[in-house]
Amino acid sequence: MSFTAISTFLLSLLAVMAHAADPLPSWRDGKAKSSIIAFVTAVTTEGGPGFVAPPERVATFDNDGTLWAEQPMYVQFLFALDRVKALAPQHPEWRDKEPFAAVLKGDMKTALAGGERALAELVMATHAGMTTDEFTAIVDAWITTARHPVTKRLYTEMAYQPMLEVLTYLRANGFKTFIVSGGGVEFMRPWSERVYGIPPEQVIGSSIKTVFELRDGKPVLVRQPQIDFIDDKAGKPVGINSHIGRRPIAAFGNSDGDLQMLQYTAAGTGSRLCLFVHHDDDSREWAYDRQSLIGHFDKGLDEATTRGWTVVSMKNDWTTIYRP
Amino acid sequence: MSFTAISTFLLSLLAVMAHAADPLPSWRDGKAKSSIIAFVTAVTTEGGPGFVAPPERVATFDNDGTLWAEQPMYVQFLFALDRVKALAPQHPEWRDKEPFAAVLKGDMKTALAGGERALAELVMATHAGMTTDEFTAIVDAWITTARHPVTKRLYTEMAYQPMLEVLTYLRANGFKTFIVSGGGVEFMRPWSERVYGIPPEQVIGSSIKTVFELRDGKPVLVRQPQIDFIDDKAGKPVGINSHIGRRPIAAFGNSDGDLQMLQYTAAGTGSRLCLFVHHDDDSREWAYDRQSLIGHFDKGLDEATTRGWTVVSMKNDWTTIYRP
Numbered sequence A, B: 001m002s003f004t005a006i007s008t009f010l011l012s013l014l015a016v017m018a019h020a021a022d023p024l025p026s027w028r029d030g031k032a033k034s035s036i037i038a039f040v041t042a043v044t045t046e047g048g049p050g051f052v053a054p055p056e057r058v059a060t061f062d063n064d065g066t067l068w069a070e071q072p073m074y075v076q077f078l079f080a081l082d083r084v085k086a087l088a089p090q091h092p093e094w095r096d097k098e099p100f101a102a103v104l105k106g107d108m109k110t111a112l113a114g115g116e117r118a119l120a121e122l123v124m125a126t127h128a129g130m131t132t133d134e135f136t137a138i139v140d141a142w143i144t145t146a147r148h149p150v151t152k153r154l155y156t157e158m159a160y161q162p163m164l165e166v167l168t169y170l171r172a173n174g175f176k177t178f179i180v181s182g183g184g185v186e187f188m189r190p191w192s193e194r195v196y197g198i199p200p201e202q203v204i205g206s207s208i209k210t211v212f213e214l215r216d217g218k219p220v221l222v223r224q225p226q227i228d229f230i231d232d233k234a235g236k237p238v239g240i241n242s243h244i245g246r247r248p249i250a251a252f253g254n255s256d257g258d259l260q261m262l263q264y265t266a267a268g269t270g271s272r273l274c275l276f277v278h279h280d281d282d283s284r285e286w287a288y289d290r291q292s293l294i295g296h297f298d299k300g301l302d303e304a305t306t307r308g309w310t311v312v313s314m315k316n317d318w319t320t321i322y323r324p
Helices: A003-020 A031-044 A075-090 A092-096 A100-105 A108-113 A115-127 A132-143 A161-172 A185-196 A235-243 A256-266 A299-307 B003-020 B031-044 B075-090 B092-096 B100-105 B108-113 B115-127 B132-143 B161-172 B185-196 B235-243 B256-266 B299-307
Strands: A058-061 A176-184 A203-215 A218-229 A250-253 A273-278 A310-313 B058-061 B176-184 B203-215 B218-229 B250-253 B273-278 B310-313
Touching: A031 A161, A031 A273, A031 A310, A058 A161, A075 A092, A075 A100, A075 A115, A075 A132, A075 A176, A092 A100, A100 A108, A100 A115, A108 A115, A115 A218, A132 A185, A132 A218, A161 A176, A161 A250, A176 A185, A176 A235, A185 A203, A203 A235, A203 B235, A203 B256, A218 B235, A218 B256, A235 A256, A235 B203, A235 B218, A250 A256, A256 A273, A256 A299, A256 B203, A256 B218, A273 A299, A299 A310, B031 B161, B031 B273, B031 B310, B058 B161, B075 B092, B075 B100, B075 B115, B075 B132, B075 B176, B092 B100, B100 B108, B100 B115, B108 B115, B115 B218, B132 B185, B132 B218, B161 B176, B161 B250, B176 B185, B176 B235, B185 B203, B203 B235, B235 B256, B250 B256, B256 B273, B256 B299, B273 B299, B299 B310
Parallel strands: A058 A176, A058 A250, A176 A203, A250 A273, A273 A310, B058 B176, B058 B250, B176 B203, B250 B273, B273 B310
Antiparallel strands: A203 A218, B203 B218
16 A cells, blocks of 8 residues: 555544544534534545545634633633733833723723723733743743632633534544634634644734844844734634635634624535534523623624524533533 | 554554655755755654654745746746736726836836836736635636746746655654745645645735625625735744744745744754755756845855755755656
């Protein structure tokens, strides 16, 4: 057998082994689970009408609210608040300057009264002005120690177990899995491989500009207080095209911020899977949709219903919420 | 054996098989060839001082002049000129408007007298104003039929056989290979997988802005006449960080436009390979370096000498230039 023939044979063998057990043990039998399995089966059935060649098996996942929790506040925002507190000793002027003063007093209402400008100030003060390597080290240290205000878990322990199973299931069937998030790309990359099995080069997100510099002859990239790209809503298909250059055949989201990604995915020909996670479990997680500022899910819910996309009820479809 | 154990075993087996024959048959024995082989051996020797875990095996390649020919003019520029001619019937005003009028008369000197502004006008008129899918189809049709003015080969037949062997050799040893080019990312992606075995999601390049639109309910991305990112010189480490999020351990270039990419690569710890292809073969290809506008190679050549980076002589190190 040639090198290629052996590789193909071995990959088939691994695929068969992966199929043997229930690939989605934290999913209750029902429409959502069977829509995922039917899609993967169609895509991988050679000679079948839904077959898709492995290089085209691209699946994109929103992060906040789709792969991990986003309540009561986006994790990256809680990170920014912690950073304001950590940096305060070096910034005595923050004691009299909003939105920093309010954050330091724990008065979130006043802090956010400044709207988007206040938010941008908090982000830039905590995310820019250091090298990319320094920022990675800061995120790494925070994410391995900081705990969620309600559950007291590490944030990375608030990844959704059923979605981790979907990621593994897709990869075992020849998919490349990507994150496509409104969150900052360099906030996710330090831990995405460890938590989701998604390597940095498959993480797409919002970004600020960086500049290449030689510091004492040593090349560094310095993070600038200037938005580069917002990977949300209509930005998601743009980010996907810019980074992947192929149209996904499967897309997973939980809010209107993901709608254009799902529309873009659905518009291709052949097998497609468009799936929204619906937060309807106020005892094990949170329940929110049309009225929520975070994870606002209104037009997306309507369009999913009209077009027959998969809507996952966290309450009914998932036996477990978080990874152990 | 567990799934993981079997996978690891099979991958080792494949690696051994890949090692058996000369992995670089178009390379003459010498410093350049042995520096590549020594690097790959060090990186893949478990327990050795130069070992690098597979996920960190990232190699980046410039395209023009490194993976394929760039003389007498960048291929993408020749594409733009052909597109001006093809689009001329729809633009009668071009007959009296520079730089278009000169291009249509074949008078390149006048066409380029307008400098960067003229160049930008030619690029935008031929690269923007259509959907990404439409542009891909245009590139696809052109690249499979257009021929090089001197060699009369298809441009994709002017990929360098020795570099294709390096790409294959690295991938067989667990590397992910990326293109990091000053050329347009959407100009390369339609054929990079077929010619180089590099999938679209591993191609980084310069780009113009795109905008998501619903046209009659169908989502499309429309290419705008506006620069988004220039992936050249100090832009290359920025593009690498933005798309890959890891520092390469091997980088391949041929001009000063690649110098910062090699510096950034060299600045990491552990095994490194920094390599420049030197165009010194005026009988089989072209000879140019310090004085050339295209492929200008001056500071890079000095720094490579000082730092002991690999400099490949196309004349002496390569038995073959183009892929068959």
